[in-house]
Amino acid sequence: GAGVSQSPSNKVTEKGKDVELRCDPISGHTALYWYRQRLGQGLEFLIYFQGNSAPDKSGLPSDRFSAERTGESVSTLTIQRTQQEDSAVYLCASSLGATVKGEKLFFGSGTQLSVL
């Protein structure tokens, strides 16, 4: 596609419910990143994929968070048993991921998650 697409743009859920956030990267981009941004804060790294593999999952805040990527394309970030502190904007970015030079991250507009 023309850019990174994230859905839904907004999600309101009740505490304890599970949510799935979707990211469609730019076609051909092999690297994909998830970040969390709380209100007024910077970007908190969660996880990245090179192809369908996630070499480092240490950024995930707890075992309630998981992510997967299939077909070197779409990625899903799942939060189980949501808590109020999970409320934030979840941003996805993709990059070519195939060069030793500096790369550009292309971000989606994010999913605003509100846990009531």
Add this chain to the structure above:
Amino acid sequence: LAKTTQPISMDSYEGQEVNITCSHNNIATNDYITWYQQFPSQGPRFIIQGYKTKVTNEVASLFIPADRKSSTLSLPRVSLSDTAVYYCLVGSYNQGGKLIFGQGTELSVKP
């Protein structure tokens, strides 16, 4: 992983040149320096990237000294629309990587 330090906020006036400096003392040999701009309710967008010396594009310049332990983003003649948060990102981009953003600099441009 290279940690970055930036001023939390800066104020400027329309038409002035703004310089935002980022410190990254433990930058690695393979690391590139990239700056992003973020407006409210949007994802960050790429501004400029460099490895050493000076890089210039249509919107900004990036100055990197020989030791590469800092970098300065220069925005010429800012306008109100340049009010945003600016992030310095230092990292190795080979095959992706754990790219960690700093806290960013909130730039406020006043009339």
